[in-house]
Amino acid sequence: MNTTVLAVATACGLSTVLLIACLVQQEAIQRLRRATRTAASRSSDQQREIMQLQEDVVRSRTRVNALLDAIPDPVLLLDGGGTCLASNQSARRLFGPAEGRRIIEITQSAVLNNMLRIVSEQTDQVQEDRELMLQHPTNMTVSVTVARLGPSDDIAVILQDRTELRRLETVRRDFVANVSHELRTPLTSVKAMAETLMDGALHDESVAKRFLKTIVTDTDRLVRLTADLLALSRIESYEVEKVPVDLVALIRDIMSRLRSSIKASGLTLDVRMPRACFVDCSEDEIGQVMLNLLENAIKYSLDGGKITISVEDGQEEVLVAVADTGIGILQQDIPRIFERFYRADKARSRASGGTGLGLSIVKHIVERHGGRVWVESVYNHGSCFHFALPKEMESTDESPFGSMAPKA
Numbered sequence: 001m002n003t004t005v006l007a008v009a010t011a012c013g014l015s016t017v018l019l020i021a022c023l024v025q026q027e028a029i030q031r032l033r034r035a036t037r038t039a040a041s042r043s044s045d046q047q048r049e050i051m052q053l054q055e056d057v058v059r060s061r062t063r064v065n066a067l068l069d070a071i072p073d074p075v076l077l078l079d080g081g082g083t084c085l086a087s088n089q090s091a092r093r094l095f096g097p098a099e100g101r102r103i104i105e106i107t108q109s110a111v112l113n114n115m116l117r118i119v120s121e122q123t124d125q126v127q128e129d130r131e132l133m134l135q136h137p138t139n140m141t142v143s144v145t146v147a148r149l150g151p152s153d154d155i156a157v158i159l160q161d162r163t164e165l166r167r168l169e170t171v172r173r174d175f176v177a178n179v180s181h182e183l184r185t186p187l188t189s190v191k192a193m194a195e196t197l198m199d200g201a202l203h204d205e206s207v208a209k210r211f212l213k214t215i216v217t218d219t220d221r222l223v224r225l226t227a228d229l230l231a232l233s234r235i236e237s238y239e240v241e242k243v244p245v246d247l248v249a250l251i252r253d254i255m256s257r258l259r260s261s262i263k264a265s266g267l268t269l270d271v272r273m274p275r276a277c278f279v280d281c282s283e284d285e286i287g288q289v290m291l292n293l294l295e296n297a298i299k300y301s302l303d304g305g306k307i308t309i310s311v312e313d314g315q316e317e318v319l320v321a322v323a324d325t326g327i328g329i330l331q332q333d334i335p336r337i338f339e340r341f342y343r344a345d346k347a348r349s350r351a352s353g354g355t356g357l358g359l360s361i362v363k364h365i366v367e368r369h370g371g372r373v374w375v376e377s378v379y380n381h382g383s384c385f386h387f388a389l390p391k392e393m394e395s396t397d398e399s400p401f402g403s404m405a406p407k408a
């Protein structure tokens with residue numbers, strides 16, 4: 001028996017501990033049975049041995065249960081007919097009390113039931129592994145191992161939740177497909193323009209100028225896209241390094257960088273901020289958040305519109321809002337607006353050279369700072385993007401760095 005159980009344990013990997021524990025318990029019970037059979041004809045020494053063995057059985061059962069509960073994945077021990085004999089805490093959390101119920105009733109999965117049948121009926125099959133979808137008690141993708149515990153009919157069922165893993169794989173696949181598409185479009189256009197120029201359009205000055213302008217616009221878009229992809233990769237690869245930053249000074253700096261494009265778009269800027277407001281954050285990353293939000297407010301505003309920036313120094317968090325009187329966002333688009341490459345207004349986004357990554361970068365950065373980001377918007381009236389950063393230090397009215405204090 002030992003060899004079979006250990007063979008299963010080795011193949012099973014994640015259930016090694018469980019199977020060895022079961023083996024120990026089985027052996028304790030067998031020793032007890034052997035001793036009980038001969039006890040009637042033996043001395044009181046034998047009776048004492050039986051009591052000792054009974055205690056061993058109880059102890060080993062307690063250990064097995066503790067081991068079962070220590071396994072983070074749901075584990076069910078079944079008899080050959082598929083009725084649950086024991087379950088661990090994780091299985092009980094998922095399925096509720098399982099003891100005495102049949103596996104088909106517990107999981108409502110015909111596929112799992114079939115795996116169990118294969119393992120219990122076929123003598124050469126001690127283990128079945130599969131990934132399957134469970135619909136009960138909740139929708140989830142699980143990797144299932146069904147393993148027979150030695151020559152006894154008992155069977156262990158071990159489930160591993162793969163839902164998040166599969167979801168992330170889909171996200172990654174979609175992301176690669178989206179990036180390829182986003183790169184291919186401007187590259188195809190640049191190639192076509194260059195080829196047409198080479199085929200003779202170079203000699204027609206007005207056509208050549210128009211084509212070259214498009215080539216510059218498309219390459220600018222490629223540069224922005226690669227910069228955004230690099231920014232995403234950077235924030236996904238490194239832990240955030242927080243230092244005390246005066247948010248007000250930081251915002252004033254970003255504003256001064258965008259002042260000329262605000263003016264060129266015929267927009268006015270209204271700023272409502274305290275003299276200083278310190279928060280622990282990465283200056284580069286929160287600067288990127290403000291830049292993305294302000295660039296969007298400019299891009300999606302109409303001539304003569306207004307952008308309002310406000311900073312509120314709250315008790316536990318600092319609240320920043322960037323509001324515009326621009327085109328607004330349809331309610332149906334709002335839940336998806338922070339997804340990568342999601343564009344509510346595709347034409348306007350592309351025309352203004354948008355990459356579709358700006359808001360996903362904003363969300364990523366704010367959340368890795370332990371903050372929140374959200375938007376309120378009325379279509380055709382304007383949008384207000386808010387973010388809140390937790391305060392990890394007291395903010396002061398007076399900046400401790402005199403020279404860095406904001407200029408009025």
Ligand code: ADP
Pocket residue numbers: 292296297300324326327328329337342343344345346349350353354355356357358359360382383
């Ligand atoms: P993009 O590069 O396309 O601007 P973002 O991730 O920054 O990408 O924004 C996603 C989409 O959200 C945009 O395509 C646009 O439709 C919408 N959006 C973002 N900011 C605003 C805003 N201030 N007003 C209206 N729509 C906005």
